[in-house]
Each structure stands twice: as C-alpha cells, then as structure tokens.
Amino acid sequence: MTASREVGATTVARAVALRATGIERTFRHAGGPVHVLRGVDLAVAAGELVTLSGPSGSGKSALLAVLAGFDRADAGTVELGGEVLTSPPSWQRCALLPQALGLAGELTLAENVALPVRLGRVGSLARVTELLVELGIGDLADRYPAEVSFGQQQRAALARAVVGSPRVLLADEPTAHLDRHSAPKAVQVLRQAADAGAAVLIATHHDEVHRAADRTVVLDGGRVSGRVSP
C-alpha cells in the first residue's frame, strides 16, 4: 500500500502508515444514542502531515481516540503499518497528544516527557531536554503540571508524544492554548516529526497548522466531507 508525492520531477512512493476503513462509533447515554462516526475512511502515509478540520462536534476527537486505540470502533478497522489494531499500540507505533493532555500530576514536566523513554524504552533522556528547550519550557523542566500554565502543560504533552519518534503521531488541537510565539514552535516540532518519517494527523481549528500540512481532511457530521490540498 503506497501513497506518492511529487518532489521536483521525481515521484516518491511512501507507505501508508495509518489506514482507517469504515469507522463507526455510537455513544449511548441517557438522552439516547449519538452516532458520532459514520463510516470514516482515511489514510496517512509515512512522512505526511495531514490536518483534520471540521466544525466543533463533528467527531475529530472521537476519531483520534479510535485511531490511537484509546477507544474501540463499533465497526471498521484501523491499520498501523498494515497490521490491524486489536489492542492499544506501543509508544513507538502510535502516540496521541489528547485534548485533555493527560499529564501525571505527581511527576515534573521532564519526568512526564521521559515516561515513554523509561516505560517504553524509546527515545532518549537527551532528547527530552532538547524538546523542552525547543518548545520554550526548558526552564520549567522541574516544575509540576499544577505549577505551570495550561499552554506550558500542552507543550510538555506534545514533547511526550514526539519523544519516542512514533511511526504514527496523532495530535488533538495541539496549539489550542498557545500564543503567537509558542504556537509556531509546536507546529515546527510536528512538521519535523513528519519530515523524519512519521505519519502525522492533527485535529485543529488553526490556520497556521493547516498551512504546515501536506493536505487537509474535512470531517462533518461524522463523515469525511472533503479533502483539501493546499
């Protein structure tokens, strides 16, 4: 399974690292069922940065949770590197930066970012420090999440997602809480991950993230309603 892109006069074939086929998800609660994902098909190649666009409530976060193995689809399949996902993947196969960040409150920012290194044996402690500095939070490495702003926490969560160089990197609104100085740094880190070979999929409402993308997939009412190439 390959995708391709034009580089000068040469066509470069790239393997599809992430493929979703016919994804369906219905949430059930007191008010009745909510059919959130309605047959989503999507593929992202290694080295490609794709943004996921769409109105609030269109199912972007729900889709990312299924792709990351955090949630199970009611129907359809997710393939990572051609293998069907049946259990939560390792840090190296797929990492998610969730909207709620999920930092451990009892660990410092540096310890949070180092979790994939210590638990998943991926990346390195030198890379932890490098990423914290690159994202402008090097001086906050020894603080706890409750002692920094939400935007600073968001940058630490981004560093934790990329430190192990995952083959598939998913990010849910990674610049939502960042200002005009720190947002470009976050975009740069995401773009670098794609340029180093990761398949990167980002749900975002921000134009500067879309501008860094190779293409955009639009989700509306739980369906892919369009695909845009910049």
Ligand SMILES: Nc1ncnc2c1ncn2[C@@H]1O[C@H](COP(=O)(O)OP(=O)(O)OP(=O)(O)O)[C@@H](O)[C@H]1O
């Ligand atoms: N656990 C749940 N139970 C019931 N409904 C849910 C649940 N989680 C999400 N939903 C509903 O699913 C729909 C899609 O939500 P989702 O968070 O995926 O949207 P989104 O596109 O990421 O929105 P935003 O841009 O605001 O982050 C919404 O209508 C939401 O209310």
